[in-house]
Amino acid sequence: MDRKIRVLVAKAGLDGHDRGAKVIAAALRDAGMEVIYTGLRQSPEMVVEAAIQEDVDVIGISILSGAHMTIFPKVLNLMKEKGADDVLLVGGGIIPDGDIQELKKIGVSEIFTPGTPTANIANYIKNWHTEHPRV
Numbered sequence: 001m002d003r004k005i006r007v008l009v010a011k012a013g014l015d016g017h018d019r020g021a022k023v024i025a026a027a028l029r030d031a032g033m034e035v036i037y038t039g040l041r042q043s044p045e046m047v048v049e050a051a052i053q054e055d056v057d058v059i060g061i062s063i064l065s066g067a068h069m070t071i072f073p074k075v076l077n078l079m080k081e082k083g084a085d086d087v088l089l090v091g092g093g094i095i096p097d098g099d100i101q102e103l104k105k106i107g108v109s110e111i112f113t114p115g116t117p118t119a120n121i122a123n124y125i126k127n128w129h130t131e132h133p134r135v
Contacts, residue, residue, distance in 0.1 A: 004034040005129050007058040010047045011040045012075070015065035015093075020114070024060065024092065027118030033125070044074035052084055057134055058125055063093040068103065076107045088128050092116070 009025045011018050018040055025035045036054050038047065051059050059079075063071060072091060079085050091103070092112040100111045109128065112121050 004032060005058065005125060006034045006036070006054060006056040007060055007125065008036045008038065008047070008051045008054060008056040009060045009062070010038040010042045010050070012042050012044060012047055012061050012063055012071045013065045013067040014041060015063060015067075016040055017064050018062070020064075020092065021060075021062040024062070024118060024121060028122055028125070031119075031122035031126070033122070044071055044078055047075055048078040048082055048084060051079075051087060052082055056087060057129055058088040058090065061089070061091045063091060063095070066094075068093065068095050069099055072103050072108050073106060086132070086134055088125065088132070090121075090124070092121075 007028050009021050011021050025037045029035045036056065038050050047059060047061065061075065075089065079087060089108050090110045091108055094114065095111055103111060110124055
């Protein structure tokens with residue numbers, strides 16, 4: 001039997017609103033994935049450390065605070081430093097289109113903005129996982 005896709009859902013930075021992250025976590029669980037939710041106010045270091053400890057396939061970061069141009073680069077650098085750059089990094093939240101393009105250029109795979117159907121997010125992760133199996 002195939003191993004379930006393991007997803008870490010994190011709220012990075014000082015943002016205190018986690019309803020959307022919890023909705024995504026539940027939707028991904030319903031789609032057959034194993035989801036670890038880290039809770040509020042996670043530092044980039046905490047997110048990457050948890051991802052490594054939990055041996056996840058995907059890190060999903062929810063940011064509504066406007067700190068996305070600081071947090072995502074830090075997470076990407078830590079992933080590279082710690083040898084976790086084979087993990088899919090996606091994000092969600094209120095992020096301007098121009099910033100989304102910049103984040104994709106530096107290595108964030110996809111950004112899901114408010115209103116994205118949860119099935120689209122689950123399908124994106126499943127398709128990526130099929131194309132990039134981790135050994």
